[in-house]
Structures are given as C-alpha cells and as structure tokens.
Amino acid sequence: xxxxxxxxxxxxxxxxxxxxxxxSITALCWAGNAIVGRLAAGHIPPVTLSFLRWSLAFLxxxxxxxxxxxxxxxxxxxxxxxxxxxxxTGISAFNTMQYWALEHTQxxxxxxxxxxxxxFVAIWSLLLLGIRMTLAQAGGLAVSLTGVLIILLQGDxxxxxxxxxxxxxxxxxxxxxxFGLYSTLSFKRPQIHGLSFVGFTFGCGAAALIxxxxxxxxxxxxMQLNTANLLTLFYVAVFPSTVAYLCFNRGxxxxxxxRAAAFFHVVPMFGAAMAIxxxxxxxxxxxxxxxxxxxxxVFIASRRPAAAG
Numbered sequence: 001x002x003x004x005x006x007x008x009x010x011x012x013x014x015x016x017x018x019x020x021x022x023x024s025i026t027a028l029c030w031a032g033n034a035i036v037g038r039l040a041a042g043h044i045p046p047v048t049l050s051f052l053r054w055s056l057a058f059l060x061x062x063x064x065x066x067x068x069x070x071x072x073x074x075x076x077x078x079x080x081x082x083x084x085x086x087x088x089t090g091i092s093a094f095n096t097m098q099y100w101a102l103e104h105t106q107x108x109x110x111x112x113x114x115x116x117x118x119x120f121v122a123i124w125s126l127l128l129l130g131i132r133m134t135l136a137q138a139g140g141l142a143v144s145l146t147g148v149l150i151i152l153l154q155g156d157x158x159x160x161x162x163x164x165x166x167x168x169x170x171x172x173x174x175x176x177x178x179f180g181l182y183s184t185l186s187f188k189r190p191q192i193h194g195l196s197f198v199g200f201t202f203g204c205g206a207a208a209l210i211x212x213x214x215x216x217x218x219x220x221x222x223m224q225l226n227t228a229n230l231l232t233l234f235y236v237a238v239f240p241s242t243v244a245y246l247c248f249n250r251g252x253x254x255x256x257x258x259r260a261a262a263f264f265h266v267v268p269m270f271g272a273a274m275a276i277x278x279x280x281x282x283x284x285x286x287x288x289x290x291x292x293x294x295x296x297x298v299f300i301a302s303r304r305p306a307a308a309g
Contacts, residue, residue: 016250017254019250019251019254019255019260020251022247022248022250022251022254023247023248023251023260023263023266024263024266025243025244025247026244026245026247026248026251026263027263027264027266027267027269027270028266028270029239029240029243029244029247030240030244030267031267031268031269031270031271031273031274032235032239032240032270032274033098033235033236033239033240033244034098034102034110034111034114034267034271035271035274036232036235036236037049037098037099037102037236038102038110039232040099040102040229040232041099041102041103042103043223043224043228043229043232044223044229044232044233045216045220045221045222045223046096046097046099046100046102046103046216047096047209047212047213047215047216048213048216048217048222048223049099049223049232049233049236050092050095050096050099050209051206051209051210051212051213052233052237053095053233053236053237053241054091054092054095054202054203054205054206054209054237054241055206056233056234056237056241057202057237057238057241057242058199058202058203058206060237060238060242061195061198061199061202061242062199062203064195065193065195065196065198065199066199068192068193068195068196068199069195069196069199069200071193071196072190072192072193072196075190075191075192076190076192076196076200078190079188079189079190082185082188082189082190083189083190083200083201083204084204084208085185086182086185086186086189086201087200087201087204087205087208088204088205088208089178089179089181089182089185090179090182090183090186090201090205090245091201091202091204091205091206091208092205092206092208092209093175093178094175094176094178094179094182096209096212097171097172097174097175097178098110098172098175100168100171101168101169101171101172101175102168103168104166104167104168104171105166105167105168105169105171105172109168109169109172110168110169110172111148111267111268111271111272113169113172113173113176114176114264114267114268115144115145115148115149115264115265115268116173116176117176117179117180117261117264118141118258118261118262118264118265118301119141119180120176120177120179120180120181121180121183121184121257121258121261122137122258122261123180124180124181124183124184124185124257125184125257125258128184128185129184129187131256131257131258133258134258136300136301136303137258137259137262137300137301138301139300139301140262140296140297140298140299140300140301140303141261141262141265141297141301142297143293143296143297143300144262144265144293144294144295144296144297144298144301145265145297146293146297147265147269147289147290147291147292147293147294147295147296147297148265148268148269148290148294149290150286150289150290150293155284155285155286155289155290180261183252183257183260183261184257186249186252186253186257187252187256187257194246194249194250194253195246197249198242198245198246198249201245202241202242202245248260251263259301259303261301262297262298262301263298265294265297265298266294266298269290269291269294269295272290
C-alpha cells in the first residue's frame with residue numbers, strides 16, 4: 001500500500017480508495033461535459049471555453065492545493081518536462097480539440113467515437129510502458145463496446161449507414177489519441193499529492209492556451225456575458241474539470257491506465273441516461289440490454305488480473 005493510500009485510510013477518506021466509484025463519477029461528469037459543450041458551440045469559441053474552464057478550475061483548486069504544491073515543488077521540478085507534457089496533452093490540447101470538434105459534428109458521433117479511447121490507451125501503454133492488454137481486458141472492452149453501439153444505434157445497426165463522418169469526427173479522434181497519451185504518461189508522473197498534480201496541470205494547461213486564445217480573440221467574435229454562458233463556464237470548471245480529473249487521476253493511480261480505460265464506455269451510457277432524464281426520451285428494451293452489456297464489459301475489463309502460479 002502506498003503512502004497516499006495509507007494517508008487516505010487514516011483520514012477516513014473512504015472514497016479515495018474506491019477506484020470504480022471514482023471512475024464512474026468521472027464518466028458522469030464527462031458525459032455532461034459533452035452535452036454542455038455541444039450546447040455551447042456557436043456561443044463560446046472553443047479556445048475561450050477551454051481557457052476559461054481551466055483558469056477557473058485552477059482558481060477553485062489553488063487554495064486547497066497550495067500547501068501541497070509548495071511541499072512537492074522539488075519533485076515537480078525534477079520531472080518538469082513530463083508535467084508540462086501532461087498539462088498540454090490532458091488539459092490544453094484534448095479539451096480544446098473536443099470543443100472544436102463539437103462545432104462540426106453531432107453528439108451521436110462523439111459519443112460513438114468516445115468508445116475508441118481504450119484502444120488508444122492500450123496502444124500508448126504498449127509503446128511507452130510495454131504493457132500488453134490482457135485477454136480479459138480485450139474481451140471486456142469488446143463486450144462494453146457492443147453495449148455502447150446498441151444504445152447509440154437504438155438496437156438498429158442500419159443506423160450506422162446514416163452517420164456521416166466529417167472534419168469534426170477526425171478532430172475528435174485525434175483528441176482521443178492525445179488523451180490516451182495523457183492517460184498512459186500519467187503513470188510516469190512524480191510521486192506527489194493529487195492536489196499538487198491537478199493544481200500544476202490545470203494552471204500550466206491554461207497558460208499554454210494563451211497564444212491560441214490571443215489568436216482566437218483576433219479572429220472570432222468574443223463570448224457574450226449572459227446567464228447561459230456563465231452557467232456553462234461554472235459547470236465545466238467544477239464538474240468535468242476539478243471533480244472529474246481528481247477522480248480520474250486517482251482511479252488510474254489505483255488500478256492502472258488499461259483497466260481504468262474501460263470506464264470510457266460508461267460515458268456514452270451516462271449520455272444516453274441524461275437524454276432520457278433531461279430530454280424526456282422513454283427507456284426502451286435496447287437501453288436495458290445495452291446498459292447491461294456495458295456494465296458487464298467494464299466489470300470484466302477492469303478486474304485485477306489473476307496472480308500467476
């Protein structure tokens with residue numbers, strides 16, 4: 001058991017050692033981010049949305065992270081290059097490209113493509129860490145992907161013929177490949193407190209966007225300060241940023257990138273559930289079948305491998 005695990009247990013912080021719950025919370029927040037990002041398209045430019053999201057998240061987390069950052073600064077400085085790469089891939093690039101993609105593609109496309117994320121994690125894990133996906137992980141991901149397809153296609157495979165892939169889909173696939181790199185590289189981060197990690201990456205990631213922000217402000221209309229846009233900024237700064245990244249990073253630390261990647265399939269599952277709750281869609285048999293397959297696949301893929309011998 002690591003020192004951070006012992007500290008969490010001593011402080012009674014039970015949730016910090018529940019990776020499946022943490023990763024489920026992450027998936028829920030990110031499902032909401034896809035919906036909010038799509039609604040924001042055309043109202044808040046993508047770089048502006050991403051910069052304000054991470055700047056606000058940094059300000060939210062800084063009071064809690066400051067003492068940890070001061071204490072961990074020597075370790076951060078020792079792996080400064082890795083920390084900057086993590087900030088750019090996981091914070092700056094991925095989220096900006098996601099919002100950019102949502103200006104050009106439908107929500108159905110992005111939810112469907114989201115399920116390819118574990119494949120990118122597996123590829124990067126093999127290339128950078130020499131970690132091969134186990135047979136159980138591959139089988140579990142296949143099962144959960146089948147469930148996702150059933151939900152998104154409403155049990156009708158002919159729906160695939162109506163999906164038109166465009167530049168937005170290409171942008172989003174590229175973003176997922178970048179996030180797969182972040183997920184894998186996070187395993188090489190220095191042994192620092194979780195608040196130190198998110199505090200640095202949030203701030204560095206936001207700062208890295210400043211050149212693009214200046215370019216966007218000079219070439220596109222500025223965001224209007226209205227209630228809808230301010231509520232959007234509040235949501236993306238708190239839930240898919242602060243809450244989700246704390247949960248995701250802790251979950252990866254506890255069970256590894258490959259096993260945690262199975263929870264990417266839960267994102268479109270929650271997206272479908274949100275459509276039922278907020279858009280008034282009625283649950284159908286394909287929802288039940290799809291949900292069952294997704295949960296089964298996640299359970300299979302995220303289980304701890306059996307010890308050899």
